Amino acid sequence: MTVKRQLSMVLDLNKCIGCQTCTTACKLMWTNRNGREFMYWNNVETQPGKGYPRDYQNMGGGFDEAGALRAGRQPSQEDYGIPWEYNYEEALMTGTDPWLRPNIKPTWGANWDEDQGEGDYPNSYYFYLPRLCNHCTNPGCLAACSRNAIYKRQEDGIVLIDQERCRGYRYCVNACPYKKVYFNEQISKSEKCIFCYPRIEKGLPTACAQQCVGRIRWIGYRDDTEGPIHMLVEKYKVALPLHPEWGTQPNVFYVPPLSPPRYGPDGEMLNESRIPLEYLENLFGDGVAAALDTIRTERQAKADGKGSELMDTLIGYNHAEMFKLS
Ligand code: SF4
Numbered sequence: 001m002t003v004k005r006q007l008s009m010v011l012d013l014n015k016c017i018g019c020q021t022c023t024t025a026c027k028l029m030w031t032n033r034n035g036r037e038f039m040y041w042n043n044v045e046t047q048p049g050k051g052y053p054r055d056y057q058n059m060g061g062g063f064d065e066a067g068a069l070r071a072g073r074q075p076s077q078e079d080y081g082i083p084w085e086y087n088y089e090e091a092l093m094t095g096t097d098p099w100l101r102p103n104i105k106p107t108w109g110a111n112w113d114e115d116q117g118e119g120d121y122p123n124s125y126y127f128y129l130p131r132l133c134n135h136c137t138n139p140g141c142l143a144a145c146s147r148n149a150i151y152k153r154q155e156d157g158i159v160l161i162d163q164e165r166c167r168g169y170r171y172c173v174n175a176c177p178y179k180k181v182y183f184n185e186q187i188s189k190s191e192k193c194i195f196c197y198p199r200i201e202k203g204l205p206t207a208c209a210q211q212c213v214g215r216i217r218w219i220g221y222r223d224d225t226e227g228p229i230h231m232l233v234e235k236y237k238v239a240l241p242l243h244p245e246w247g248t249q250p251n252v253f254y255v256p257p258l259s260p261p262r263y264g265p266d267g268e269m270l271n272e273s274r275i276p277l278e279y280l281e282n283l284f285g286d287g288v289a290a291a292l293d294t295i296r297t298e299r300q301a302k303a304d305g306k307g308s309e310l311m312d313t314l315i316g317y318n319h320a321e322m323f324k325l326s
């Protein structure tokens, strides 16, 4: 879908520490009440892992190779995790319960499998994957909406749901392969990440990017050839979309994670990355090997004192310069 300009975000997975500050910033700003309690418009999941909602990668949606919508299904409430409360009053105020505890026995929730990953010591591995709506160029959610309630803004490509037009049919939830549209049962309407457009309109970055303590997020327009998005996505090709094969053409890109070498059976260091290349290619497509090679080469150049435009950008010396919003 053609728009005048497209905002985009790049996230460097080598710098994410899984602190969830971004998740908290988003939740406090947009989804901490009114039927949105289970929603995490921004979440940070451990990979390998089931993700959020649970097993979303196996729920279908998106487009097939011929460009037709693929069938998808909705996550259950259990797949999102049922929000729970704590007995603060009894544990902290009246002292009638000596233990602070949830009011239900939780069995699943966002980030439930944190830091589990895969592999056995000394070759175990995991990394953090922050996720948000990709504000896709070819949004499955928009294509599936029979009410024309979902639209893409001409001025920045942000994908929004017109709350007046939405009737809660939830075709969009089925069609989004990233499961980044949520159904609010209290108001019978679908809701999703709005890329903090009220902040963007004031020249401010999204809350998740502003608060990111790892400085892993850049925001800018795709057509700004002087900006960091162009440098990371187009020039050096080190930032890649998540599951490009799903056909929605995401505008959120990830710098894939490097990892330490694997150890052989006798404790010798092998010339292999601990995170299997095939696993990363399954997430980010064919460009992973070239992207990792470029990062290694540029990192060595920087270490050798030769200078590297790419590494200077990835380091993010100045947080404010990571956002180019005009
Ligand atoms: Fe729509 Fe999902 Fe793409 Fe967001 S990630 S624009 S909700 S298809």
Ligand code: SF4
Pocket: 015, 016, 017, 018, 019, 020, 021, 022, 023, 044, 128, 130, 211, 212, 213, 214, 215, 216
């Ligand atoms: Fe990762 Fe930044 Fe979010 Fe922390 S705030 S989890 S470093 S993306």
